[in-house]
Amino acid sequence: MTAALALDSAIAPPQGGRWAIEAIGIDKWFGPVHANRDVTLRVAKGSIHGIVGENGAGKSTLMNILYGYHRADRGEILIDGKAADIHRPSDALALGVGMVHQHFMLVEPFTILENVLLGAEGGTLLAEGRDKARAELERLGRDYGLEVDPDALVEDLPVGIQQRVEILKALYRGAETLILDEPTGVLTPQEADRLFQFLRVLRDQGKTVILITHKLREIMDVTDRVTVMRRGAVVADLPTQNTSKEELAELMVGRKVKLGGDKARAAPGAVVLEVEDLHVNDEQGKPRVRGVTFNVRAGEIVGIAGVSGNGQTELLEALGGIRPAASGRIRLKGNEVGTRRPGLTARILRRLGLGHVPEDRHRMGLVAGFAAYENAILGHQDEAQYHRGWLLDRARMVDYCGEWMKGYDVRPDNPLLEALSFSGGNQQKLVVAREMEHAPDLLLVGQPTRGVDIGAIEFIHKRLIAMRDAGKAVLVVSVELDEIMALSDRILVMFDGRIIGEVSPETATERQLGLMMAGIAEAA
Amino acid sequence: MTAGLGKAPRWVDLALVPLVNLVAALIVSGIVVAAVGQSPLKALEVLVTGSFGYGEAIGYTLYYTTNFIFTGLAVAVAFHAGLFNIGGEGQAYIGGLGVGIACLWLGGILPFPLIFLLAIVFGAAFGAGWAYVPGWLQAKRGSHVVITTIMFNFIASALMTYIMVYVLIVPGQQSPESRGFDPSTFLPTAKQMLGSVGIEIAASPLNLSFLVALIAAAAVWVFIWYTHLGYELRVVGKSERAAVYSGISPDRHIILAMAISGGLAGLVGLNEIMGVQHRLLLNFTGGVGFVGIAVALMGRNHPFGICLAALLFGALYQGGSELAFSMPQLSKEMVVVIQGLVILFCGALEHLFRPQLERLFAKPLPAKA
Numbered sequence: 001m002t003a004a005l006a007l008d009s010a011i012a013p014p015q016g017g018r019w020a021i022e023a024i025g026i027d028k029w030f031g032p033v034h035a036n037r038d039v040t041l042r043v044a045k046g047s048i049h050g051i052v053g054e055n056g057a058g059k060s061t062l063m064n065i066l067y068g069y070h071r072a073d074r075g076e077i078l079i080d081g082k083a084a085d086i087h088r089p090s091d092a093l094a095l096g097v098g099m100v101h102q103h104f105m106l107v108e109p110f111t112i113l114e115n116v117l118l119g120a121e122g123g124t125l126l127a128e129g130r131d132k133a134r135a136e137l138e139r140l141g142r143d144y145g146l147e148v149d150p151d152a153l154v155e156d157l158p159v160g161i162q163q164r165v166e167i168l169k170a171l172y173r174g175a176e177t178l179i180l181d182e183p184t185g186v187l188t189p190q191e192a193d194r195l196f197q198f199l200r201v202l203r204d205q206g207k208t209v210i211l212i213t214h215k216l217r218e219i220m221d222v223t224d225r226v227t228v229m230r231r232g233a234v235v236a237d238l239p240t241q242n243t244s245k246e247e248l249a250e251l252m253v254g255r256k257v258k259l260g261g262d263k264a265r266a267a268p269g270a271v272v273l274e275v276e277d278l279h280v281n282d283e284q285g286k287p288r289v290r291g292v293t294f295n296v297r298a299g300e301i302v303g304i305a306g307v308s309g310n311g312q313t314e315l316l317e318a319l320g321g322i323r324p325a326a327s328g329r330i331r332l333k334g335n336e337v338g339t340r341r342p343g344l345t346a347r348i349l350r351r352l353g354l355g356h357v358p359e360d361r362h363r364m365g366l367v368a369g370f371a372a373y374e375n376a377i378l379g380h381q382d383e384a385q386y387h388r389g390w391l392l393d394r395a396r397m398v399d400y401c402g403e404w405m406k407g408y409d410v411r412p413d414n415p416l417l418e419a420l421s422f423s424g425g426n427q428q429k430l431v432v433a434r435e436m437e438h439a440p441d442l443l444l445v446g447q448p449t450r451g452v453d454i455g456a457i458e459f460i461h462k463r464l465i466a467m468r469d470a471g472k473a474v475l476v477v478s479v480e481l482d483e484i485m486a487l488s489d490r491i492l493v494m495f496d497g498r499i500i501g502e503v504s505p506e507t508a509t510e511r512q513l514g515l516m517m518a519g520i521a522e523a524a
Numbered sequence: 525m526t527a528g529l530g531k532a533p534r535w536v537d538l539a540l541v542p543l544v545n546l547v548a549a550l551i552v553s554g555i556v557v558a559a560v561g562q563s564p565l566k567a568l569e570v571l572v573t574g575s576f577g578y579g580e581a582i583g584y585t586l587y588y589t590t591n592f593i594f595t596g597l598a599v600a601v602a603f604h605a606g607l608f609n610i611g612g613e614g615q616a617y618i619g620g621l622g623v624g625i626a627c628l629w630l631g632g633i634l635p636f637p638l639i640f641l642l643a644i645v646f647g648a649a650f651g652a653g654w655a656y657v658p659g660w661l662q663a664k665r666g667s668h669v670v671i672t673t674i675m676f677n678f679i680a681s682a683l684m685t686y687i688m689v690y691v692l693i694v695p696g697q698q699s700p701e702s703r704g705f706d707p708s709t710f711l712p713t714a715k716q717m718l719g720s721v722g723i724e725i726a727a728s729p730l731n732l733s734f735l736v737a738l739i740a741a742a743a744v745w746v747f748i749w750y751t752h753l754g755y756e757l758r759v760v761g762k763s764e765r766a767a768v769y770s771g772i773s774p775d776r777h778i779i780l781a782m783a784i785s786g787g788l789a790g791l792v793g794l795n796e797i798m799g800v801q802h803r804l805l806l807n808f809t810g811g812v813g814f815v816g817i818a819v820a821l822m823g824r825n826h827p828f829g830i831c832l833a834a835l836l837f838g839a840l841y842q843g844g845s846e847l848a849f850s851m852p853q854l855s856k857e858m859v860v861v862i863q864g865l866v867i868l869f870c871g872a873l874e875h876l877f878r879p880q881l882e883r884l885f886a887k888p889l890p891a892k893a
Contacts, residue, residue, distance in 0.1 A: 031886075320769065321771070322769055345771075346768065346770065346771035347770075347771025347772075348771075350771055358769055360765070363763055364763075364765045364766050364769040365766070365769070366766070367759050367762045367766045368763060369762050370758070370759075370762065374755070378759065378766065378769075378770045379770035379771055381752040381755045381756060382752045386752075387752070391751060392749075392751060392752060
């Protein structure tokens with residue numbers, strides 16, 4: 001129904017203009033996986049076009065085909081109405097298609113000017129191209145309100161400005177169409193707003209923007225039209241003003257979803273985790289956590305909000321016994337926890353009742369190459385329950401794992417499959433199952449739903465709240481503000497290694513949190 | 525990209541790929557043999573009958589196999605912990621010194637069973653000690669184990685020369701060899717053991733250490749896949765971050781894996797020193813540590829596969845010497861070339877045909893989003 005409607009409206013020509021990009025009947029297989037199924041996408045010139053879909057819906061595949069990383073198995077691509085043969089990114093660039101990646105492709109010790117020049121040096125000697133680039137950068141800055149200091153080192157810039165450099169790079173090479181892949185993941189809400197303002201300027205100047213995101217709010221805010229993808233196919237293509245977040249979520253998942261679970265008021269009990277003036281350094285010895293004090297009580301969820309890279313990762317790793325603390329104290333259920341030797345501390349913490357869903361599930365939470373049932377005992381491999389005499393009881397491991405997979409809706413529920421062959425959401429549910437089923441008193445959760453589809457998000461949130469209601473202490477670190485707001489009973493905001501304020505989710509506004517995340521305002 | 529391709533069935537990985545590699549090696553060897561004007565088919569026939577054709581040949585083949593099982597297992601244990609132990613040669617050499625010391629020191633004093641056990645302990649401990657240092661350097665100082673174990677091979681060689689020439693040499697002798705062991709320390713040969721239960725076989729160097737090698741293979745299998753320590757070694761090998769996350773200390777486990785690896789290599793001395801030579805001498809390892817790398821690769825680091833691969837290399841060694849003997853036109857160097865080709869194809873070029881074969885037999889995954 002919706003799909004039919006979508007196609008009708010897609011065929012109508014844009015008002016008074018042409019298509020900037022047309023991808024018609026794209027099919028792409030990766031081995032037996034049908035990543036794009038007969039996908040047709042038309043993007044009107046001078047518009048902001050959003051593409052939404054869950055992980056694995058085929059958004060990135062489609063964009064990678066447009067940008068020349070992959071070749072479509074079938075279908076054609078038209079740029080400005082002309083058939084385009086795109087073999088590699090340089091072909092796409094030559095046709096005026098630029099891409100801003102989620103992870104920036106910048107040389108950090110270089111200046112902005114040098115980064116913009118990179119790959120477009122224009123001659124054997126740099127001087128000539130450099131003067132031209134400098135003039136061009138100034139012009140772009142004037143035209144689009146994108147002023148930057150061309151001689152600033154990229155490594156000294158805040159991420160928002162680094163992203164601006166990425167965009168300038170694409171514009172400098174004559175991009176008429178910009179593809180932005182999850183551009184707001186590393187930005188504060190304010191920075192994101194600034195980005196969107198700027199995208200509107202670009203559109204008004206006649207450029208075309210394709211915005212890939214999983215945040216429905218952004219689609220509603222900034223796009224003119226939105227394409228929804230599910231399981232490799234386009235399921236809808238709608239003018240943004242005619243749709244709503246709820247409808248988009250439903251289209252993405254294929255069923256009704258409820259975002260943000262209901263929960264009863266917390267009934268906090270005894271203090272489970274106490275952190276006192278904790279300092280943690282990174283590998284280079286640079287201080288990342290700079291004097292953090294807080295506690296988490298039984299029966300509450302404490303959320304730590306903050307823009308990625310403000311010390312949350314290091315804090316979580318120190319609490320999980322993975323990274324030694326430079327100074328300070330951690331007490332778990334009244335037990336002083338040594339923070340000197342990582343590895344051994346993680347073992348002691350687990351014995352004391354710690355569960356930890358790590359931020360980086362690929363390299364930490366799961367062991368690549370291990371079957372699901374082997375991963376199901378990670379961190380508990382020396383417990384008697386998994387042994388018969390000296391030997392590991394594989395049959396029991398498989399049994400337990402199978403039960404948990406059923407209980408946590410991991411699909412397919414086959415404990416013998418290799419853990420990394422599951423989809424992101426199912427991997428995460430497996431990790432969550434392992435950490436919850438070993439009955440922790442304190443559960444640390446890093447980015448609980450990163451790279452996880454909406455169905456699994458719903459499920460994981462429900463489980464976390466159930467855990468809290470069972471009287472456990474839960475500490476959630478997430479860069480997704482919506483998630484922090486939906487889950488937490490108390491919100492701590494981290495900026496530059498410090499907790500700069502505590503707010504209650506009932507009274508906090510997104511704007512207030514955003515300002516705090518940017519280090520601007522203290523909590524009232 | 526092969527993302528999403530189903531896995532090929534296990535027999536492709538475990539049997540077909542090694543077989544294809546072996547056939548490729550033999551074909552190239554055949555070309556080399558033909559190039560020097562000899563019949564490749566006749567050479568192959570000599571190779572096969574020379575290694576399996578009669579009792580004595582089988583005995584010799586299994587005698588070589590024993591060494592390769594030990595060194596292959598050594599490489600595999602380290603590999604499961606993510607370490608590439610190239611020092612099997614030096615560890616076997618020093619392990620042999622341990623076995624020899626036990627025999628020289630206690631021969632004639634203790635009864636055979638005790639000496640046998642002590643020789644195992646000494647051999648394993650000396651080999652383990654020799655591998656411990658590179659392990660420690662890797663864990664605590666980040667010195668890459670590939671580099672240090674290679675260096676330790678040279679150090680082992682120099683050290684053994686010194687010990688043999690200045691310490692253990694029989695006074696007044698020219699050749700750097702220790703005195704012969706007390707006959708009570710000799711490992712019983714297969715002929716003796718089977719003879720005692722009434723089975724007559726041809727004489728060969730094959731001895732009790734072959735059984736030790738098989739037991740070691742079984743023990744490694746249980747250790748790696750059925751103990752929590754083996755589990756932890758594998759976690760360290762797959763991901764140090766996951767290891768730290770789960771409360772495993774990678775440093776300790778790296779050292780442990782290297783020590784176990786060196787200990788296994790050290791048991792080569794049982795076969796060579798206590799089983800055959802009955803005295804300490806120079807260069808008794810003759811490259812078995814390096815062949816162990818090819819054996820482990822070909823055996824997919826699984827003890828069962830290692831036993832089969834060791835058997836293949838044992839046959840190649842035995843058949844190769846037979847070849848040099850009965851086809852004198854094929855010089856000794858030519859035999860080394862053939863052996864080298866097998867190592868090259870089965871070891872270094874292990875992945876040459878793998879992608880094609882795996883794609884050929886891959887089961888498509890059920891389509892999913």
